[in-house]
Amino acid sequence: MSKILKEVIISNEEYAKDFNTKGELQAAPIKKFAILTCMDARLDPAKFAGLSEGDAHVIRNAGGRVSDDAIRSLLISYKLLGTKEWFIIHHTDCGLEKFSNAGIDKEFNLDSKNKIDWLTFNDNEKSVCEDILKLKKHPLVPDSIKIFGYIYDCKTGKLKNVPLVIF
């Protein structure tokens, strides 16, 4: 058994020991909001945004980008499970800001026929605004959903608001 797998299983056994009333929680998020953020290992959204189990949906991908799959998740989040506010949170020192799509294609030896849109970006604040606008313009996202943009600072743990600007 891999060392990592062993560690995960032991940690899980410890966690389950004190599970108590958490087993009674329902699927719909108690605080009716969702966070979309990056998969980055330094980010712990439950800790940096003060979530307990049951409070909010957390969606994560490379970059915290509003991909088609993030839209699928957010639509399910509001329509089937009642969230009313969404946080889009990118972060400083993100891998997707350091690489270009062409650069990542090259890492995988992908030729021009097999290019992938890795959703890289050059300007962090702009990427947050683009992602928010993508949601606001989406035909299945109602105007009633409040959408907030933030950048998490990996050096300080602080969230910084990104005002919505159309670039």
Place this chain on the structure above:
Amino acid sequence: MSKILKEVIISNEEYAKDFNTKGELQAAPIKKFAILTCMDARLDPAKFAGLSEGDAHVIRNAGGRVSDDAIRSLLISYKLLGTKEWFIIHHTDCGLEKFSNAGIDKEFNLDSKNKIDWLTFNDNEKSVCEDILKLKKHPLVPDSIKIFGYIYDCKTGKLKNVPLVIF
């Protein structure tokens, strides 16, 4: 300002106060692994799998499914940031097991021309196996990556291994 936004900001200020040496963490996950799991509010992967900030990538979407976007994230995770083991973790009482694609299309009044693949499933263990096989067959995923399948039990907090079966 919304009540939720205020709560998130206050929680974040508290978190950042004791940030200490976490600001020195690098992007590459210390424990070289990634977890793909569901956005469900009841799941806290850092808690149920024993992660500290910096340890592992966490990717989350509706269902914890191996969508194209989850593949994008996992490929970046291994190729650019060095993960070697991946956990695919679905859970009991998942919304995607209770609904069908047609049922969710209906919630959104989508006609047959605008159907969306919501990645619903009927059989939880089967869905984990299908997702693992999708990764194992992917041309850009090397055989060297270890992939583990689990189901998280929302009633107990326990992870249950899903042996890889081809259905």
